Amino acid sequence: MITRPLSRRRPDRPASPEVFDRRLLTPMLAATVLNPINSAIIAVSLIPIARAFGVPLAHAQWLVSGLYLATAVGQPVVGRIVDLFGPRKPYLVLTGLVGVAGVLGMLAPNLDVLIAARILLGVGTCAGFPVSMYLIRSEARRTGKDSPAVVLTALSVCAQAVAALGPSLGGGLILLGGWRASFAVNIPLALFCLYFGARRLPTVRGDATIRAIDWPGVVLFGGALSAALLYLMNPQLSQAYLLAVAVVLAVVLVVVERRRDDPFLDLRVLSGNRPLMATYTRNMVAYIVSYSFLYGLAQWMQDGRGLSPSAAGLLQLPLATASIVVASLTGRSPRIWGKLVVGAAFQVIAAGLLLTLHSASGVGLLVVVAVCAGIPQGLNGLGNQNAVYSQADPARIAASAGLLRTSMYVGAMTSSVVLAQVFGADATTGGLHRLAYVLLVVAGLGVLMVVGDRSLRRIGSG
Known part of the structure; x- marks a missing residue:
């Protein structure tokens, strides 16, 4: 078994032994927003990019898929590295990649290079959330007290708010400097993270080495997930072999991981932790709806409603405001079941409201739809994040x-x-x-998953 490393504060940055070190908040929050801001900005950049390179919108969707593919595979891998070696080095290396990706995207001569920049962005943004959750848990161990609710709330509010504000920011950047400005913004963001990460993140001392990482498990996990996601990008019969590859690699992954003493994915723990698995599934369902609104509404406002990218971005500001307000108002309460019930219900309401929209819909109706989509954006992200914090093995947070x-x-x-x-x-x-009908079904499933999970009612009730 691996001996978990112990964190040691920089001698020039002493922290109180009794309270959470709030100086950690700046690098934590800065890195946590890197992924949602890049996810959201592209929502209003896709159509201008497609037109600039003369490609169909379906081809430009690879700018979205490429980032998500890289991040979906990379997040748990980086998380395991952070668990073993601490937060500092992974944070600095990966946030540095964000700046490199910003330069590459700003100078990209064609769509292929731009997609490569987005994939690099996906890898670079993998450190923020795992590092933050590690620090919250390690501070709880250091102080002997559970981290204040305001820290978890701040983490969720920033991520949700930036995701919601991203389309508006993207519209403003396009107005000022064209779509390339949406990549250039990563350069100052990366420099900010590097500065505060180098100054404030703790060093780590421990006996773990690079050999401690379960590389066969990492490769098999990455291969299985990549094959499955690549099929999802183009779900046709001719691509069915990708599903077969994903299934074979997943089976081999299960066999290999069950034989290791310290596996990358501890399947024995995961399979025995049904509440945690339910949270992962519920989170996936919630984000199918959330991201369909984020991208679908922004694209329809431009194509179906005839608005400019900047105007489409501005009309999503109510979504951002609703997300921030509800997360801030409910974040101090440790109970999460009520948050998730309301969040799931509002996803159903927002999906239904899409059926009322048409090419001449007034601004007022668009604002109402955005607000109804923003309420679950704040509640679901906060609730599921806090559920994982309570349900996960602290050694693998x-x-x-x-x-x-x-x-x-x-x-x-x-x-x-x-x-x-x-x-x-x-x-x-x-x-x-047509999107509305699909989302009504998915959001309805989300309601059933929340209402049927009795374990959620116990979190925060003690």
Whole structure:
């Protein structure tokens, strides 16, 4: 078995032995927002990029899929590395890659290079959430007290708010500097993370080495998930072999991991932790709906409603506001069941409201739809994040957090498949209504999953 490393504070940055070191919040929150901001900005950049390179919108969707594929595979891998070696080195290396990806995207001469930049962004943004969850848990061990609820709330609020504000920010960047500005923004963000990460993150001392990582498990996991997600990007009979590859690799992964003393995926623990597995599944379902709104509504506002990218981005500000407000108001309460019930119900309501939209819909109705989509954005993210914090093995908190993000990106990938099927070449009103029917079914499933999970009612009730 691996001896878990112990964190040691930098001697020039002493922390109180009794309270959470709030100086950690700056690098934590800065890195946590890197992925949602890049996920959201692209929502209003896809159509301008497709037009700039003269490619169909379906081809430009690889800018979304490529990032999610890289991040879905990378998050739990990086999380396990953080569990073994601590947060500092993975944080600095990967946030540095975000800056490199920003430069590459800003200078990209064609769509292929731009897709490569997005994949690199996906890898670079893998550190933020696992590092943050690791630090929250390690601070709880150091102080002997559970971390204050405000820290977990801040983590969720920032991620949700930035995801919601991203389309508006993207619209503003496109207005000021064209779509390339949406890549250039990563350069100052990466520098900010590198500066505060180098100054404030703790060093780690322990006996773990690079050999401690279960590389066969990592490769098999990455291969199985990649094959499955690649099929989701193009779900046709001619691509069915990818599903076969995914199944074979998954079976081999189960056999290999069950024989290891310290596996990358501790399947014995995961299979025995049904509440945690239910949280991953519920999170995936919630994000199928959430990302379908994020991308689908932004695309329809431009194609179906005839708005500019900047105007489409601004009209999603109510979504951001609703997300921030509800997460902030409910974040101090440790109970999560009520949050998830309300969040799931509002996803059903928002999906139904899509059926009321048409090419001449007024701004007021668009605002109402955005607000109804923003409420679950804040509640579901906060509730599922706090569920993982309570349900996961403390020794594997970073890897468990990474798997939560993987479930989110699988949901995001699934949403991109749904959007490609319902919209086709253009985001028409008819396509938007087809999307509404699909989301009503998915959101309804989400309601049943929350109501039927009795374990959620015990979290925060003690």
